[in-house]
């Protein structure tokens with residue numbers, strides 16, 4: 022009786038655990054593709070120095086694979102310099118990181134592992150660990166017909182990230198012909214987004230990014246001192262430029278911007294509405310933002326409703 026109770030308890034706890042953590046397949050028999058192997062690696066703290074954090078510690082599934090901290094927190098709670106972006110809808114992106122310093126998901130995936138303020142583990146140590154794990158050796162052999170190498174480890178992680186495309190949002194249903202999928206406020210917000218508020222000059226295309234670098238004026242050389250794209254190119258014209266982020270799921274990825282300086286979408290919209298009221302002497306601000314937008318309170322609410330309608334169903338809090 023007692024033994025059975027313990028068994029039932031264990032099975033129930035495991036069930037609850039898998040349900041809450043979700044997203045990851047952990048049964049080795051089910052891991053038979055690059056994507057599934059990459060998923061396991063993405064959620065496994067084995068790739069951090071003290072085995073305390075995984076990619077998913079910062080890219081949390083419940084916040085559309087972003088987090089809620091202004092700047093990221095790495096091993097031992099070390100503060101990073103930038104806000105954790107979502108890793109959804111990246112398969113079509115030409116540049117990764119806020120300053121665009123990586124050109125592919127494969128190239129990108131090594132950086133957080135070896136970054137001292139993130140996972141702080143050398144590539145050499147990471148591979149040593151994978152190669153001394155019976156399970157990983159078995160899985161890599163099954164999927165790649167090879168032992169774990171830097172190349173196939175990064176290929177697996179990137180393959181998993183490419184599965185994180187989202188297109189089941191109220192907005193998508195609206196675009197596909199369901200007129201009632203989004204609220205009247207969101208419909209008005211969409212018209213503002215492509216009209217008076219001029220957001221789609223930069224946030225264009227199906228993921229709402231033109232995949233370019235722009236300065237919206239969040240660098241002033243004082244308290245706002247991250248020069249963004251300039252750090253990569255050393256071209257003075259690029260001071261204060263950052264990658265235009267896609268806006269899908271932005272309703273659940275607060276706080277916002279490269280430095281997490283805006284806590285809510287309202288704060289973001291208020292900034293665009295009248296930048297000079299919020300940031301003094303923002304350098305190099307794009308000409309598209311040279312004049313205040315003159316949005317009314319109702320229009321600001323409408324734009325916010327539109328942005329929230331871009332949230333994929335799986336990230337909507339029940």
Ligand code: HEC
Pocket residue numbers: 063068074075076077078079080092093094095096101103104105106107108111116117118119120126129130133134138139140178182
């Ligand atoms: C300590 C928190 C943290 C951990 C752990 C972490 N990341 Fe990140 N990630 C960030 C931050 C912060 C950025 C933005 C850094 C920048 O732009 O300079 C980022 C950027 C990215 C990007 C680029 C997104 C874009 O829109 O350009 C990808 C992809 C990514 N991370 C994947 C991963 C993977 C894969 C792992 C695990 C191997 C990982 N991250 C681990 C915090 C983290």
Ligand code: HEC
Pocket residue numbers: 106214218219220221222223224234235236237239262263264265266268271274276277278279280286289290293307309310324
């Ligand atoms: C001139 C190009 C440009 C225009 C116009 C523009 N944006 Fe942006 N947007 C950007 C860039 C670049 C960033 C990142 C800036 C940074 O981090 O310093 C950004 C960031 C954002 C973010 C934060 C996303 C995140 O994940 O942190 C939101 C939300 C946003 N924009 C919404 C809008 C809305 C709404 C409008 C119209 C009112 C708009 N944008 C107009 C270029 C633009």
